[in-house]
Amino acid sequence: DQQVKQNSPSLSVQEGRISILNCDYTNSMFDYFLWYKKYPAEGPTFLISISSIKDKNEDGRFTVFLNKSAKHLSLHIVPSQPGDSAVYFCAASRTGYALNFGKGTSLLVTP
Amino acid sequence: ETGVTQSPTHLIKTRGQQVTLRCSSQSGHNTVSWYQQALGQGPQFIFQYYREEENGRGNFPPRFSGLQFPNYSSELNVNALELDDSALYLCASSARDRLEAFFGQGTRLTVV
Numbered sequence: 001d002q003q004v005k006q007n008s009p010s011l012s013v014q015e016g017r018i019s020i021l022n023c024d025y026t027n028s029m030f031d032y033f034l035w036y037k038k039y040p041a042e043g044p045t046f047l048i049s050i051s052s053i054k055d056k057n058e059d060g061r062f063t064v065f066l067n068k069s070a071k072h073l074s075l076h077i078v079p080s081q082p083g084d085s086a087v088y089f090c091a092a093s094r095t096g097y098a099l100n101f102g103k104g105t106s107l108l109v110t111p
Numbered sequence: 112e113t114g115v116t117q118s119p120t121h122l123i124k125t126r127g128q129q130v131t132l133r134c135s136s137q138s139g140h141n142t143v144s145w146y147q148q149a150l151g152q153g154p155q156f157i158f159q160y161y162r163e164e165e166n167g168r169g170n171f172p173p174r175f176s177g178l179q180f181p182n183y184s185s186e187l188n189v190n191a192l193e194l195d196d197s198a199l200y201l202c203a204s205s206a207r208d209r210l211e212a213f214f215g216q217g218t219r220l221t222v223v
Contacts, residue, residue, distance in 0.1 A: 004153070032210045043115070043201055043214035044154070089153050093210055098144060098167055099203075101153030 003027045004092050006102035013109050019077040021105050023090030026071065030092040034099065035064060035075045038087045047088075048075070080109045115204050115215035123221045129190045132218045134202030136183040142166070142207050143185040145177060148199040148217070160185055161207065189220075197222045 005024045013019045021035075031052040036044035050057040050064045050073070057064050063076045077084055087106050091099040116135045124130050136143050142161045146154035156169035160179035174190040183204070189196055199219050203212035 006153075034211065036214075041216070043117075043203075043216045046211050046213060049211055091153075095210065098156035098159055098169065099146075099154075099212060100156070101146075103151065103153045 001026075002102075003030075004090055004100045004102040006088075006090055006105050008105050009103070010106040010108070013080045013107065015082055015109055015111050016079045019075075019080045019084065019107055019109065021075040021077075021088050021090075021107065023073050023075075023102055024071055025073075025092045025100075027092070027094070027100075028071070029094045030100075031095055032093045033064070033066060033073050034091045034093070035062075036089045036091060036101075037084075038089060038104070044089055077107075080107075082109050082111055085109050115202055115213055117200075117202050117215035117218050119218060120216065121219045121221075123223060124192050126192055126194060126222055128192050129188065130192060130220060132187040132189075132200050132202075132220070134185045134187070134204075134215055136185065136202075136204035137213050140204035140206050140213070141183055142205045143179055143183065144203045144205070144212060145185070145187045146201040146203065147171075148201060150198075154201055157187070192222045194222050196220065 034049040035047040038044045066073045087104045090102040144159040145157040148154045159167040163179045178186045199217045203214045205212040
């Protein structure tokens with residue numbers, strides 16, 4: 001069963017605007033959440049993470065928000081740039097255990 | 112500091128054959144994990160190695176096996192290949208006390 005879900009397979013955003021990628025999870029034992037970006041023919045690249053003791057983590061243009069009661073997290077990219085076009089994977093983990101990935105959201109940032 | 116490297120990048124095998132995929136961990140990382148990514152799916156956890164011992168396994172049959180060597184490099188072996196084994200195989204390394212895993216570029220395996 002899919003414990004991490006990304007319900008939007010694709011998203012298109014204009015350059016300079018905000019991109020919001022969403023992720024839901026079902027396992028309340030997850031305590032660490034990560035976002036990865038993947039370009040074609042490359043492996044996933046770590047982007048940003050957040051632990052369950054926080055509700056927000058920011059790194060430059062990227063901010064991740066965690067709503068534990070809703071079992072929901074989101075990645076905000078502001079401002080979006082064409083180079084951000086990639087597939088974004090949400091992953092969740094319980095400390096000491098493996099990463100559980102969603103199916104990914106393909107982001108296209110248009111000029 | 113070198114990143115995670117995998118070899119080969121592409122491979123074509125016949126159903127029933129065996130395959131070995133290789134991974135060199137990022138410098139300073141002592142934990143390695145393997146993932147299978149089928150087309151249109153997210154990576155699925157196969158197993159993890161720490162200090163040369165298997166330290167967790169996903170829902171994969173025993174014909175998927177692995178090794179970790181003293182230099183923390185790793186191998187993934189798959190016996191009796193099936194058509195559904197066609198996928199991108201990703202190796203990820205991490206430090207034991209960190210949850211961020213860093214991935215290699217993957218090996219694209221095609222079983223015909």
